[in-house]
Amino acid sequence: KQEVTQIPAALSVPEGENLVLNCSFTDSAIYNLQWFRQDPGKGLTSLLLIQSSQREQTSGRLNASLDKSSGRSTLYIAASQPGDSATYLCAVRTSYDKVIFGPGTSLSVIP
Amino acid sequence: DAGVIQSPRHEVTEMGQEVTLRCKPISGHNSLFWYRQTMMRGLELLIYFNNNVPIDDSGMPEDRFSAKMPNASFSTLKIQPSEPRDSAVYFCASSGGTRSTYNEQFFGPGTRLTVL
Numbered sequence: 001k002q003e004v005t006q007i008p009a010a011l012s013v014p015e016g017e018n019l020v021l022n023c024s025f026t027d028s029a030i031y032n033l034q035w036f037r038q039d040p041g042k043g044l045t046s047l048l049l050i051q052s053s054q055r056e057q058t059s060g061r062l063n064a065s066l067d068k069s070s071g072r073s074t075l076y077i078a079a080s081q082p083g084d085s086a087t088y089l090c091a092v093r094t095s096y097d098k099v100i101f102g103p104g105t106s107l108s109v110i111p
Numbered sequence: 112d113a114g115v116i117q118s119p120r121h122e123v124t125e126m127g128q129e130v131t132l133r134c135k136p137i138s139g140h141n142s143l144f145w146y147r148q149t150m151m152r153g154l155e156l157l158i159y160f161n162n163n164v165p166i167d168d169s170g171m172p173e174d175r176f177s178a179k180m181p182n183a184s185f186s187t188l189k190i191q192p193s194e195p196r197d198s199a200v201y202f203c204a205s206s207g208g209t210r211s212t213y214n215e216q217f218f219g220p221g222t223r224l225t226v227l
């Protein structure tokens with residue numbers, strides 16, 4: 001059974017710092033992995049989608065990597081800003097078409 | 112495009128009442144997902160449609176829950192009868208756009224359901 005975990009559960013950093021969020025999954029038979037952000041009381045906003053054949057994806061200050069063999073993905077945020085404060089979730093789509101979300105990392109960027 | 116549209120945004124009802132949540136996916140998307148989010152269990156996939164056909168409903172908690180997709184632009188999630196433990200935020204998502212983003216899921220704003 002696929003399980004997805006995210007470490008840390010919460011993170012507080014000063015503005016301008018680079019940071020890394022981690023996502024781990026137990027079954028490497030995945031179809032893709034997607035990173036989202038969720039603002040309080042809001043829906044989920046898609047950040048990056050990595051197909052199983054890809055190693056990384058970049059969008060602006062965000063870079064997501066995928067290592068299927070070790071069951072890990074990281075989301076790198078460069079030069080963090082207060083507007084980056086949100087909960088970040090990763091979701092794994094398995095090869096048998098389940099979608100499993102991690103519990104999320106709550107990020108706070110202090111001005 | 113307006114994105115995924117959900118209605119109502121908030122619903123308060125009494126135990127035993129029927130609740131119907133609605134979703135309009137992004138035009139051209141052929142996959143639709145219903146999720147439930149609670150503090151205790153996080154985000155859970157309830158059911159997934161592809162080309163209007165339910166592919167996997169193993170996440171539907173029990174027979175009180177049912178979902179339909181009569182056409183490519185509309186889906187409903189119904190709870191009958193509702194119970195207090197059904198209180199949660201229900202999200203609809205769709206995917207199936209251009210080739211490069213074919214499996215990228217886009218979420219609606221959610222429906223916050225409170226069952227008293």
